[in-house]
Amino acid sequence: MSDQVDQLFPTTVVGAGAWGTALAIAIARNGHDVLLWGRDAEQLTGMQQTHSNERYLPGLEFPDTLKIVTDFEQAIKAAKHVLISVPSIAFSDILKMIKPLITEGIPVSWATKGLTPETGCFLYDTAATILGDSHPLAVISGPSFAAEVAKDLPTAITVASRDDVFSQNIASAMHRPTLRVYTSRDVLGVQIGGTVKNVLAISAGIADGLGYGANARAALITRGMAEILRLAASLGAQTETMFGLSGIGDLILTCTDDQSRNRQLGLAIGRGLSVEQAVAEVGKTVEGMHAAREVMMQARQAGIEMPIVEQVCKILFEGYDPRESVQALLCREQKAETTDPAPKLKN
Missing domain, CATH: 3.40.50.720 (NAD(P)-binding Rossmann-like Domain)
Structure with missing residues (x-):
């Protein structure tokens, strides 16, 4: 040493x-x-x-x-x-x-x-x-x-x-x-990934608690990653960091494993408990709940959309019904998955 x-x-x-x-x-x-x-x-x-x-x-x-x-x-x-x-x-x-x-x-x-x-x-x-x-x-x-x-x-x-x-x-x-x-x-990028993934894990837990299945979970993780990338780009973080351990690595872990307190909170809410009851059931600090409003503050200041994070905030702090929040996400205007032009094929 x-x-x-x-x-x-x-x-x-x-x-x-x-x-x-x-x-x-x-x-x-x-x-x-x-x-x-x-x-x-x-x-x-x-x-x-x-x-x-x-x-x-x-x-x-x-x-x-x-x-x-x-x-x-x-x-x-x-x-x-x-x-x-x-x-x-x-x-x-x-x-x-x-x-x-x-x-x-x-x-x-x-x-x-x-x-x-x-x-x-x-x-x-x-x-x-x-x-x-x-x-x-x-x-x-x-x-x-x-x-x-x-x-x-x-x-x-x-x-x-x-x-x-x-x-x-x-x-x-x-x-x-x-x-x-x-x-x-990339101090900023590492912090963005570690913060936003906790909020997204609550959404994945809610979907699983509602019984929406693996397809919905995969969609939330993928579109949640798009929200992380959007925030990172707007704040000047490195895209590469978002595809590393502190980004997609932590996102996958927290959204899919029941050891995650954020996922546990979402599962309890999805099963029908109130937010207060769900917090009591987890019994420990749930960072995603603390971070949700602050992440939305960052998004609004940056002028970007983070619809999944927004719906989590509405469920946690405005009394929205989880099923209605999922419907709100599904009923958003249809659009292209990415904004980049299609790559040109080489002869």
Whole structure:
């Protein structure tokens, strides 16, 4: 391991939920020193006693180099790298807590997927505004369920940063035979894919809950991808990124597997539960619900149509009937699938 990579440790992971714990375990498995902090003091005490996270990842013992820290100030001041894994609604508040404690120049990354509530800002911009320009920043994203990463099952993810050295160091620190880590400079594109796919997964869940079948699910995924591409193009992200792990990879995973909380929410709504009942049934943070309105805000500002996202918003926040929303999508004006001219055939 290079000296540059060693300079990331100890890494402090902020957020002791399923994903934060899974990332902490994955990094510690490579022999690196990792500190894990969360808001729930009682939970942290239990984790110290069992050397595991029985609430979110039961039965998985921590590597020896993973330590639970109950004091937030101690956790941040000791860090050579801070990795945030909290819900998007808590992201800004956590950054504001970190700001007065973190040493100048210490890099910060996060595995949170979403937009800043109310403002609709991308998290990279929010982090840069709060922390200033002296901290390298990076986004960790891609098709990855916490339980599978924690169990050391094969996974591939992407780390995006405008600082090539930082993203490569994170990738090198996390990379192992079961965790392949790619790097990217397209910070915007990686964030778009990781955010919008959660909203689209709710739509796929609703369709399956209604019993509409595999054809409808495939159509929603495909046309949902068109909406992601439309937003990415309007904001200046790279099209290639949308066809990578953080784009179509994460979209397929989240729309098709019942481990996805966003899909779970949609399934419950499609089966006839109210939004409130569905949220209670899932019982955990559903990022797509938080992101839906902010994604529509971005779409309106960009002057583009995102009809699937729009119907999800109407179901979640305006009381629309799911069946009527599906009909509204089907009854849209007929048009060509793509706007590009047909390719010319060579003789």
